[in-house]
Amino acid sequence: MSKTLIQPREIPEQEELNYLNNGTSLKSWLLTGDHKRIAVLYLIGISFFFFIGSIAAGLIRLQLMRPTGVLLENDTYNKVFTAHGIVMIFFFLVPSIPAVFGNFFIPLMIGARDLAFPRLNLLSWYVYMLGGVMFLAAMLGGGVDTGWTFYVPLSSMYSNTNVSLAILAAFMAGMSSILTGVNFIATIHKMRAPGMTWGRLPLFVWAHYATSIIMVLGTPVVAITLVLVLFERTFKIGIFSPELGGDPVLFQHMFWFYSHPAVYIMVLPGMGVQSELIANFCRKKVFGYHFIAISSLAIAALGFLVWGHHMYVSSQSMYQSTVFSLLSFLVAIPSAIKIFNWSATIYKGDVRLQTPMYYALAFMGLFTIGGLTGLYLASIATDVHLTATYFVVAHFHYVMVGGALTAYLGAIHYWWPKMFGRLYSDSLGKVSALLVFVGFNLTFMPQFIVGWLGMPRRYSVYYLAPEFQAYHIMSTLGSTVLGIGLFMPLCYLTYSLFKGPRASANPWGAHGLEWLTSSPPVTENFKQIPIVTDEVYDFDYERDHREHAEEADSEEVE
Amino acid sequence: MSELTLDPHNDSHDEHNHHVHPVSSYLKTLGALFVLMVITVWAAQIPLGSWGNNLVAMGIATTKATLVVLYFMHVRYGTSLVKLWAILGFLWVPLLGFTLADYATRQYEMVPTWNANDKGSALARDRSGTVGDSKKSMEEQTEANVRGRF
Amino acid sequence: MASTAVDTHAHHHPGLHHQFEDIEQQNEAYLVGMWSFMVNEIMFFGGVFLVYCLYRWRYQDDFYAIHHELNWKMGAFNTTVLLFSSFSMVMAVHFATLKDRMKTLMNLALTCACAFTFLIVKYFEYGAKFEHKLFPGPNFRPELEHLNGANPNVAQLFMSLYFGITGLHALHIIIGILIIGILMGFWYKKNPLVTEDFLPTEMVGLYWHFVDLVWIFLFPLFYLIPR
Numbered sequence: 058m059s060k061t062l063i064q065p066r067e068i069p070e071q072e073e074l075n076y077l078n079n080g081t082s083l084k085s086w087l088l089t090g091d092h093k094r095i096a097v098l099y100l101i102g103i104s105f106f107f108f109i110g111s112i113a114a115g116l117i118r119l120q121l122m123r124p125t126g127v128l129l130e131n132d133t134y135n136k137v138f139t140a141h142g143i144v145m146i147f148f149f150l151v152p153s154i155p156a157v158f159g160n161f162f163i164p165l166m167i168g169a170r171d172l173a174f175p176r177l178n179l180l181s182w183y184v185y186m187l188g189g190v191m192f193l194a195a196m197l198g199g200g201v202d203t204g205w206t207f208y209v210p211l212s213s214m215y216s217n218t219n220v221s222l223a224i225l226a227a228f229m230a231g232m233s234s235i236l237t238g239v240n241f242i243a244t245i246h247k248m249r250a251p252g253m254t255w256g257r258l259p260l261f262v263w264a265h266y267a268t269s270i271i272m273v274l275g276t277p278v279v280a281i282t283l284v285l286v287l288f289e290r291t292f293k294i295g296i297f298s299p300e301l302g303g304d305p306v307l308f309q310h311m312f313w314f315y316s317h318p319a320v321y322i323m324v325l326p327g328m329g330v331q332s333e334l335i336a337n338f339c340r341k342k343v344f345g346y347h348f349i350a351i352s353s354l355a356i357a358a359l360g361f362l363v364w365g366h367h368m369y370v371s372s373q374s375m376y377q378s379t380v381f382s383l384l385s386f387l388v389a390i391p392s393a394i395k396i397f398n399w400s401a402t403i404y405k406g407d408v409r410l411q412t413p414m415y416y417a418l419a420f421m422g423l424f425t426i427g428g429l430t431g432l433y434l435a436s437i438a439t440d441v442h443l444t445a446t447y448f449v450v451a452h453f454h455y456v457m458v459g460g461a462l463t464a465y466l467g468a469i470h471y472w473w474p475k476m477f478g479r480l481y482s483d484s485l486g487k488v489s490a491l492l493v494f495v496g497f498n499l500t501f502m503p504q505f506i507v508g509w510l511g512m513p514r515r516y517s518v519y520y521l522a523p524e525f526q527a528y529h530i531m532s533t534l535g536s537t538v539l540g541i542g543l544f545m546p547l548c549y550l551t552y553s554l555f556k557g558p559r560a561s562a563n564p565w566g567a568h569g570l571e572w573l574t575s576s577p578p579v580t581e582n583f584k585q586i587p588i589v590t591d592e593v594y595d596f597d598y599e600r601d602h603r604e605h606a607e608e609a610d611s612e613e614v615e
Numbered sequence: 616m617s618e619l620t621l622d623p624h625n626d627s628h629d630e631h632n633h634h635v636h637p638v639s640s641y642l643k644t645l646g647a648l649f650v651l652m653v654i655t656v657w658a659a660q661i662p663l664g665s666w667g668n669n670l671v672a673m674g675i676a677t678t679k680a681t682l683v684v685l686y687f688m689h690v691r692y693g694t695s696l697v698k699l700w701a702i703l704g705f706l707w708v709p710l711l712g713f714t715l716a717d718y719a720t721r722q723y724e725m726v727p728t729w730n731a732n733d734k735g736s737a738l739a740r741d742r743s744g745t746v747g748d749s750k751k752s753m754e755e756q757t758e759a760n761v762r763g764r765f
Numbered sequence: 766m767a768s769t770a771v772d773t774h775a776h777h778h779p780g781l782h783h784q785f786e787d788i789e790q791q792n793e794a795y796l797v798g799m800w801s802f803m804v805n806e807i808m809f810f811g812g813v814f815l816v817y818c819l820y821r822w823r824y825q826d827d828f829y830a831i832h833h834e835l836n837w838k839m840g841a842f843n844t845t846v847l848l849f850s851s852f853s854m855v856m857a858v859h860f861a862t863l864k865d866r867m868k869t870l871m872n873l874a875l876t877c878a879c880a881f882t883f884l885i886v887k888y889f890e891y892g893a894k895f896e897h898k899l900f901p902g903p904n905f906r907p908e909l910e911h912l913n914g915a916n917p918n919v920a921q922l923f924m925s926l927y928f929g930i931t932g933l934h935a936l937h938i939i940i941g942i943l944i945i946g947i948l949m950g951f952w953y954k955k956n957p958l959v960t961e962d963f964l965p966t967e968m969v970g971l972y973w974h975f976v977d978l979v980w981i982f983l984f985p986l987f988y989l990i991p992r
């Protein structure tokens with residue numbers, strides 16, 4: 058670091074304070090514009106909703122232990138799986154990585170003081186929380202039984218549960234994600250530090266750019282669709298219901314136009330995390346950096362053209378189904394580009410098996426299984442057999458949990474020292490990562506089989522096929538292990554907040570602007586806006602210059 | 616970062632920003648918009664066939680929209696990024712195209728509904744005619760559909 | 766990673782937020798944000814346009830019949846008003862860049878007046894529909910003469926699309942009036958946020974042109990349905 062630094066406009070008293078202790082009142086948190094504090098607020102909210110969704114998942118698994126059901130009435134079971142789906146998708150997976158880690162690290166990674174619109178960012182958290190509270194109210198006030206897809210005419214005509222409130226809640230979650238997307242796009246375009254060219258952007262930022270485009274372009278369509286369902290439910294006018302002259306398949310078109318790309322809202326940020334983890338724990342520049350960056354955009358673009366693969370068994374035209382099937386297969390290409398490039402990065406890398414790398418490796422395997430089983434569902438003939446079976450459930454859990462959740466856990470273990478300035482126990486982290494991996498596979502691998510054999514999803518009982526019980530018991534057992542694996546980080550990470558050893562600015566020896574600031578970062582991120590002169594993931598350079606940089610750091614502190 | 620002075624007395628400021636466009640371009644745009652509006656109303660009265668009127672109306676509307684976007688919203692003089700966003704605004708066209716293509720290529724089964732021109736929701740039904748009142752009504756439906764404008 | 770400081774300017778723009786280096790970066794970021802927001806709005810309206818297109822295609826004859834209930838003269842008048850308001854808005858932006866406070870205020874006031882005119886005309890249009898019991902829902906009981914031979918169910922579908930889409934558009938007009946009013950307040954108070962920087966006015970202008978754009982498509986789609 059050069060010593061000819063010019064201090065920018067900066068209030069001198071703030072320099073010792075980091076973002077966590079710079080103001081401790083509740084108001085300083087609830088009215089903050091600091092992207093890092095908002096990310097922490099999101100982390101709290103998202104963890105809470107993840108907990109709620111997990112309880113619902115546990116109830117589902119418990120119910121299916123016996124062919125005649127264990128605990129829940131049929132109606133209650135419907136409400137429980139709906140709650141699981143809506144909470145996990147709208148209130149956990151969609152905001153998870155973008156709103157927590159994207160919010161926290163995009164400005165740090167591109168060398169900005171904050172996101173472009175801090176107040177919009179805070180607003181998005183409030184909208185998200187408002188939506189969450191509304192859904193909790195809908196759940197406590199009797200629940201919703203339509204499934205997270207809100208299919209008409211059940212949702213608009215027949216269901217007499219709290220569909221309207223749940224729809225408004227999902228609408229709110231969508232608004233919040235639009236605000237996040239707009240913010241990220243403006244930030245990534247205009248807030249990059251000098252020298253931070255597009256070719257030097259970390260892949261995490263590239264992935265979030267693609268994600269934001271989907272958020273901004275896709276979410277409004279589902280928002281208006283849900284508003285129309287609400288309209289139909291309230292005024293009884295025929296937009297989607299066939300008995301009123303509407304068309305239920307039109308709802309599916311509009312719903313899946315968003316909800317297929319929403320899969321990429323959930324998994325693209327995870328792929329961004331994956332690129333960061335692989336680069337750091339293999340001490341190598343990511344192989345095929347440009348291909349991975351462009352493949353994120355390709356996934357975003359292709360993702361908008363494949364929604365019909367959810368509708369093969371609706372009345373969709375078979376010609377249209379063929380087109381959608383073909384386009385769906387094409388998505389495999391950019392996804393495979395990523396997987397192959399990560400594998401090539403690991404090859405001959407200086408691999409360091411620490412907790413985040415465990416999650417990164419798990420992601421690669423599990424996401425590959427999730428993606429490949431997707432091909433069964435993208436081809437029309439097999440999909441007709443597999444639609445609405447546990448095969449589908451297992452497939453998207455491999456993508457959502459094996460992909461997005463695993464990446465979320467990897468991200469939290471990778472950036473925890475930076476976010477809170479504390480180190481956690483790496484051995485406990487490894488144990489929990491292994492439990493998550495084993496538990497997850499034990500939960501969902503049997504579901505592939507039982508789905509292939511014909512177990513339909515969303516059934517509360519299966520006494521006509523008692524031979525499925527063994528698979529379900531395996532699955533429930535696995536989910537228990539998974540639950541323990543997920544509960545452990547909650548304990549040791551919380552413990553580390555108070556008792557963990559303090560983290561240095563760059564505990565992993567990682568490369569990237571976010572590791573240049575202190576841990577935890579100061580309020581405005583950088584004492585001075587850095588000028589980027591080296592390439593992204595330039596680990597050789599890093600090795601050569603680390604000592605020099607540390608010297609400069611210590612001098613600066615003095 | 617280029618040094619940008621914001622002194623209002625600095626005359627080079629406006630040149631630097633390219634923000635000031637001649638009022639005449641706005642006036643011409645407004646004139647064109649009014650003329651196009653009159654043409655739309657006039658063209659709607661002339662029968663041009665089932666597709667003709669729609670194409671004319673939508674063509675004129677698109678022209679008007681393009682004028683507003685280019686001149687009133689300054690996209691013509693904007694950065695390429697702004698132009699890119701203006702183009703991204705057309706993403707809903709594939710949504711429209713793909714969805715309508717589905718409806719255009721479906722193989723309909725006759726399902727009696729309250730509207731004779733409705734081709735039915737095309738849910739999987741028994742072709743033997745167990746759905747519906749009678750064989751006759753199915754035939755009437757078929758005939759109505761043949762007469763339909765699809 | 767090498768890093769040095771970026772010099773910041775000796776004198777700061779009054780509206781410059783702490784996260785930006787200079788007003789130019791801030792303005793560009795706001796423009797990008799505004800454009801992505803508008804594309805998001807286009808997708809929002811795009812969804813209802815899809816619904817409209819499908820049912821218009823399916824029920825062309827009934828749509829043609831019932832569309833006579835809409836007063837195309839009022840629609841054309843409103844189109845003129847909105848087109849003109851777009852012009853006065855762009856003139857407001859023009860004078861804002863020239864820092865001509867009075868002319869900016871006048872043009873903004875003109876835009877606001879147009880917006881109110883639009884809403885008043887819309888009020889009378891909606892009122893006629895309510896009077897003829899054409900509002901969708903349980904109270905949809907129009908006399909035969911007001912159906913013009915259209916199937917009542919399709920007529921109701923048409924009316925719900927009409928009220929849904931134009932209502933959504935009117936909501937955008939009302940929001941537009943609010944933000945133009947706030948902008949005028951800023952100009953009136955000589956707030957440096959707007960007088961020193963044309964961008965807030967430009968952003969409000971972009972929003973207003975977007976509202977105009979939507980109406981450009983709504984007018985022929987609802988009022989000028991061909992046989």
Ligand SMILES: [Cu+2]
Pocket residue numbers: 316317320363364366367
């Ligand atoms: Cu899909």
